Amino acid sequence: MSQIRKPPTMADIARVTGVSPMTVSRAFKTDSLISKETREAILQAAEELGYVFDSTASNLRSQKTDFVAVTIPSLNNANFADTVGGLSETLAARNMQILLGYTNYDMAEEERLIEQLLRRKPQAIVVTGGKHTPRGRKLLENAHIPVIETWDAPAEPIGHFVGFSNAGVVREMVDHFVRAGYTRIAFIGGDAGRDTRGSDRRHGFLEAMKAHGLDTSRLIAAGPPPISMREGANAMARLIADYPDTEAVICVSDLSAYGALTECQRRGISVPEQIAIGGFGAYEIGSICVPTLTTIDAQAREIGRRTGALLIDILNGREDVGDVLIKPELIVRESTR
Amino acid sequence: MSQIRKPPTMADIARVTGVSPMTVSRAFKTDSLISKETREAILQAAEELGYVFDSTASNLRSQKTDFVAVTIPSLNNANFADTVGGLSETLAARNMQILLGYTNYDMAEEERLIEQLLRRKPQAIVVTGGKHTPRGRKLLENAHIPVIETWDAPAEPIGHFVGFSNAGVVREMVDHFVRAGYTRIAFIGGDAGRDTRGSDRRHGFLEAMKAHGLDTSRLIAAGPPPISMREGANAMARLIADYPDTEAVICVSDLSAYGALTECQRRGISVPEQIAIGGFGAYEIGSICVPTLTTIDAQAREIGRRTGALLIDILNGREDVGDVLIKPELIVRESTR
DNA sequence: TTGAAAGCGCTAACAT
DNA sequence: ATGTTAGCGCTTTCAA
Numbered sequence: 001m002s003q004i005r006k007p008p009t010m011a012d013i014a015r016v017t018g019v020s021p022m023t024v025s026r027a028f029k030t031d032s033l034i035s036k037e038t039r040e041a042i043l044q045a046a047e048e049l050g051y052v053f054d055s056t057a058s059n060l061r062s063q064k065t066d067f068v069a070v071t072i073p074s075l076n077n078a079n080f081a082d083t084v085g086g087l088s089e090t091l092a093a094r095n096m097q098i099l100l101g102y103t104n105y106d107m108a109e110e111e112r113l114i115e116q117l118l119r120r121k122p123q124a125i126v127v128t129g130g131k132h133t134p135r136g137r138k139l140l141e142n143a144h145i146p147v148i149e150t151w152d153a154p155a156e157p158i159g160h161f162v163g164f165s166n167a168g169v170v171r172e173m174v175d176h177f178v179r180a181g182y183t184r185i186a187f188i189g190g191d192a193g194r195d196t197r198g199s200d201r202r203h204g205f206l207e208a209m210k211a212h213g214l215d216t217s218r219l220i221a222a223g224p225p226p227i228s229m230r231e232g233a234n235a236m237a238r239l240i241a242d243y244p245d246t247e248a249v250i251c252v253s254d255l256s257a258y259g260a261l262t263e264c265q266r267r268g269i270s271v272p273e274q275i276a277i278g279g280f281g282a283y284e285i286g287s288i289c290v291p292t293l294t295t296i297d298a299q300a301r302e303i304g305r306r307t308g309a310l311l312i313d314i315l316n317g318r319e320d321v322g323d324v325l326i327k328p329e330l331i332v333r334e335s336t337r
Numbered sequence: 338m339s340q341i342r343k344p345p346t347m348a349d350i351a352r353v354t355g356v357s358p359m360t361v362s363r364a365f366k367t368d369s370l371i372s373k374e375t376r377e378a379i380l381q382a383a384e385e386l387g388y389v390f391d392s393t394a395s396n397l398r399s400q401k402t403d404f405v406a407v408t409i410p411s412l413n414n415a416n417f418a419d420t421v422g423g424l425s426e427t428l429a430a431r432n433m434q435i436l437l438g439y440t441n442y443d444m445a446e447e448e449r450l451i452e453q454l455l456r457r458k459p460q461a462i463v464v465t466g467g468k469h470t471p472r473g474r475k476l477l478e479n480a481h482i483p484v485i486e487t488w489d490a491p492a493e494p495i496g497h498f499v500g501f502s503n504a505g506v507v508r509e510m511v512d513h514f515v516r517a518g519y520t521r522i523a524f525i526g527g528d529a530g531r532d533t534r535g536s537d538r539r540h541g542f543l544e545a546m547k548a549h550g551l552d553t554s555r556l557i558a559a560g561p562p563p564i565s566m567r568e569g570a571n572a573m574a575r576l577i578a579d580y581p582d583t584e585a586v587i588c589v590s591d592l593s594a595y596g597a598l599t600e601c602q603r604r605g606i607s608v609p610e611q612i613a614i615g616g617f618g619a620y621e622i623g624s625i626c627v628p629t630l631t632t633i634d635a636q637a638r639e640i641g642r643r644t645g646a647l648l649i650d651i652l653n654g655r656e657d658v659g660d661v662l663i664k665p666e667l668i669v670r671e672s673t674r
Numbered sequence: 675t676t677g678a679a680a681g682c683g684c685t686a687a688c689a690t
Numbered sequence: 691a692t693g694t695t696a697g698c699g700c701t702t703t704c705a706a
Contacts, residue, residue, distance in 0.1 A: 007481065009683055020693050025685060033691060050479050055456045056396045057683035060698050065393060075418045075425075085412055088439065097457070100437055102425065119392045120434070142387050144344065229625045258625075265627045285622065288566045288595075290602045346699055357677045362701060370675060394699035397682050 008049040016045045028053060066096045068311065069117035069125040073105045074226060079281050079300040080128065083150065086304025087126065094312060105195050105225050111136035118143055124311050130154020131196045146314045148307055152197055161323040162307045166197045167204030169296050169328045173250055173278050174208035176330060180337060182248040182276060185209065186218030188235040188260060189252040195225030198252045201280065205250060218243050227252055232259025246275060254279035254286040257293050261335065276336040291334030298328045345386040353382045365390060403433045405648065406454035406462040410442045411563060416618050416637040417465065420487065423641025424463065431649060442532050442562045448473035455480055461648050467491020468533045483651045485644055489534055498660040499644045503534045504541030506633050506665045510587055510615050511545035513667060517674060519585040519613060522546065523555030525572040525597060526589035532562030535589045538617065542587060555580050564589055569596025583612060591616035591623040594630050598672065613673040628671030635665045
């Protein structure tokens with residue numbers, strides 16, 4: 001004879017327990033003043049009634065959702081997944097829930113997403129990247145909540161920033177290659193314009209090569225970001241065809257770098273003897289493939305953790321919080337000599 | 338002279354525009370009856386005031402959040418990320434927002450998560466796996482919202498199901514190996530008990546081997562799930578040490594299979610000539626490494642898409658919705674003869 | 675096509 | 691330690 005009935009509310013528990021709804025409310029907060037017996041009676045009644053706390057009502061009344069909105073280019077990228085993981089870990093301690101959205105590496109989509117996420121009244125918003133549509137930027141500025149831009153150093157920060165310079169980091173790798181004696185160095189990346197981090201890395205490559213007085217024409221555009229292993233392999237094939245005397249290649253990510261490596265393996269080109277390969281991101285693949293890949297560890301998880309810690313400080317009202325500059329680390333492995 | 342002021346509400350827009358709050362509310366719904374001029378005036382006023390629609394209030398009043406709660410074992414797994422991606426894609430068309438939680442392959446954590454997510458009053462909940470703590474199960478049963486279990490065929494479904502039999506699928510691979518002439522076949526998986534999908538696959542392996550009258554002792558436990566590439570490599574090293582005459586090995590995932598492959602490469606063991614390797618999950622790595630990996634495509638993204646479609650049907654009030662049985666596909670590649 | 679009244683379920687603010 | 695009152699911002703419901 002089960003019948004559809006409305007889920008129990010605090011008022012129902014109050015009635016059963018013989019207290020006021022306010023007391024029931026207090027029983028569910030850890031810090032409030034309430035006698036032990038009253039709380040226990042209330043919690044037991046709640047369990048018996050199958051009560052489920054209603055956050056939507058609580059959120060509205062207290063003007064506090066404990067949501068943190070986060071936009072990332074794509075879930076299917078171990079680096080961004082790690083950042084979200086680190087952030088999630090840190091925020092879980094404060095019982096905050098992440099509201100995740102995927103921009104698909106598209107600023108217009110990001111704008112749409114920001115607008116949608118802000119309607120949920122998050123306590124803070126974390127975006128990947130420092131470039132936005134004008135309207136997206138305005139939405140962030142007018143949101144009146146902490147804004148954190150991650151990964152890319154923004155030209156004009158909106159709020160706080162946790163990340164590093166993508167250009168600078170590739171410059172470091174070029175320097176390493178040059179020190180190792182390579183001069184005919186190529187770059188495999190995505191098509192210009194879409195992925196800002198990828199573009200920044202390409203710019204870093206160009207600047208560094210110019211600084212060393214080296215030829216900057218060996219640029220292979222592997223398609224719209226994100227660049228897959230397969231696209232890295234295809235790009236390597238084109239590189240070999242177009243610039244057969246290339247000595248070293250820097251890839252926009254470890255995934256494309258690994259793809260490039262497999263292309264060499266299929267063609268019997270030895271790495272690093274005939275061509276050296278560098279990647280980006282310190283994906284697990286690069287630490288275990290044969291040969292292992294020289295890469296840059298951008299410390300994706302750390303970016304997430306530090307973002308979470310910064311957020312907690314801000315929400316705790318700390319005033320002296322600044323930006324966090326992450327220091328990526330060059331990891332030299334077997335794919336370069 | 339900027340001062341902190343409360344964000345504008347519909348009442349503010351109503352005042353400015355000279356209409357009632359109800360009319361403002363109507364202006365934001367696409368389907369409601371309202372004159373074109375009134376709506377335009379309202380939307381313009383809203384833009385000027387920098388109004389942001391408040392979902393929390395809307396949710397409370399209409400008892401409808403447009404949230405779908407989703408639990409997955411880990412974000413950092415391309416298969417689950419694909420499932421969430423497919424689901425997200427499908428639900429975006431209905432403007433539903435996913436509330437994601439990570440169980441870390443732990444049923445107790447799943448229970449905690451389910452409870453937390455239900456407080457947000459989602460319209461539906463999607464869980465990965467068909468095994469839960471007794472209390473977790475009860476929470477799902479009493480939630481009075483559609484429940485979809487994915488990936489594992491549950492022994493006793495709570496609501497709906499979208500997935501396949503993990504055991505059955507590994508059985509298929511064993512059959513394939515046996516047909517190809519292999520008899521001394523090993524299995525590399527995670528420690529028993531934690532990851533239900535991994536355990537199911539191991540069971541499938543054992544059953545199939547027994548059915549063929551073959552030795553089932555070649556089981557390597559590679560550690561607590563999820564099994565990394567590195568752990569796959571270590572497991573392969575142990576397999577070679579403990580059972581040097583092994584002809585073929587089935588790994589619980591492509592990642593561990595790839596790790597195993599690299600271990601063979603480092604030792605100069607040729608694949609598939611000296612040992613054949615099979616994986617699971619159709620990760621990109623298996624389609625591009627040298628040699629490419631025989632695997633099973635579980636159609637992770639399709640699981641997400643079908644889950645989303647099922648959900649939309651249910652929320653649209655369709656009564657004739659059933660379960661969705663996904664048909665994983667064996668992909669034979671170079672790592673087996 | 676528009677408006678008025680009421681209330682979703684909780685909690686801030688104040689009182690006892 | 692507990693209760694009362696009011697109201698968060700929207701939308702359901704009914705009326706015009």
